Amino acid sequence: MKTVSQKETLNSMGKEGLVPVFNHTDAEVAKKVLDACYKGGVRVFEFTNRGENALEVFGALVLHAEKYHDLILGIGTIFSADDAKKFFDSGAQFIVSPAMIPEIAHFCKSKDMLWVPGCGTVTEIYQAVQLGAKIIKAFPGNVLGPGFVKSVKAVYPNLPIMPTGGVAPTEENLKAWFDAGVTCVGMGSKLISKDMLLQKDFAALERTVKSTLELISKIKVGNN
Numbered sequence: 001m002k003t004v005s006q007k008e009t010l011n012s013m014g015k016e017g018l019v020p021v022f023n024h025t026d027a028e029v030a031k032k033v034l035d036a037c038y039k040g041g042v043r044v045f046e047f048t049n050r051g052e053n054a055l056e057v058f059g060a061l062v063l064h065a066e067k068y069h070d071l072i073l074g075i076g077t078i079f080s081a082d083d084a085k086k087f088f089d090s091g092a093q094f095i096v097s098p099a100m101i102p103e104i105a106h107f108c109k110s111k112d113m114l115w116v117p118g119c120g121t122v123t124e125i126y127q128a129v130q131l132g133a134k135i136i137k138a139f140p141g142n143v144l145g146p147g148f149v150k151s152v153k154a155v156y157p158n159l160p161i162m163p164t165g166g167v168a169p170t171e172e173n174l175k176a177w178f179d180a181g182v183t184c185v186g187m188g189s190k191l192i193s194k195d196m197l198l199q200k201d202f203a204a205l206e207r208t209v210k211s212t213l214e215l216i217s218k219i220k221v222g223n224n
Contacts, residue, residue: 040209062091142166
């Protein structure tokens with residue numbers, strides 16, 4: 001996949017406001033999920049490094065995604081620079097980690113690639129920014145809540161924040177997060193449900209993604 005700048009990735013995250021977060025051991029299922037999300041309007045997608053064959057599935061996704069010239073594909077659940085390198089070599093365009101891990105910051109900086117560290121305190125956010133983070137992941141979002149984001153924005157007004165965990169595709173939930181000042185949200189099983197996957201109802205997933213993006217757009221317009 002082509003190289004994208006940190007600014008390009010950030011701009012795309014902010015424009016759509018939604019980053020699906022997904023993992024599956026079956027590459028064919030992962031491809032269909034990616035297709036449905038893209039057709040629904042998503043342009044930034046995070047696959048997660050869970051399961052023994054995650055690297056293999058991600059590699060297949062990268063090849064599959066080459067037909068989408070404007071899709072940015074990243075990898076999440078990265079805990080080491082070694083893993084970051086493996087996925088970068090496979091085509092990852094950004095790296096997400098559940099924690100604030102300096103060695104990953106240094107690796108991403110050396111590749112001029114966006115690093116999204118998981119932070120749960122202002123101290124971690126400060127350290128991440130010092131290490132070059134241009135956006136932070138408020139994680140776990142269901143524990144921290146929109147109140148955490150609002151408080152952080154009081155001292156870091158210009159820092160983009162993406163909560164992951166506990167974000168749901170409902171107007172009430174999304175409004176609470178965007179009113180607090182998030183740039184985008186990461187959404188996993190509440191967007192890509194187990195039922196959809198069991199029934200292979202990828203058309204339903206496409207509809208859910210489309211309606212979620214429409215909701216986010218409506219909320220953002222109301223906040224401007």
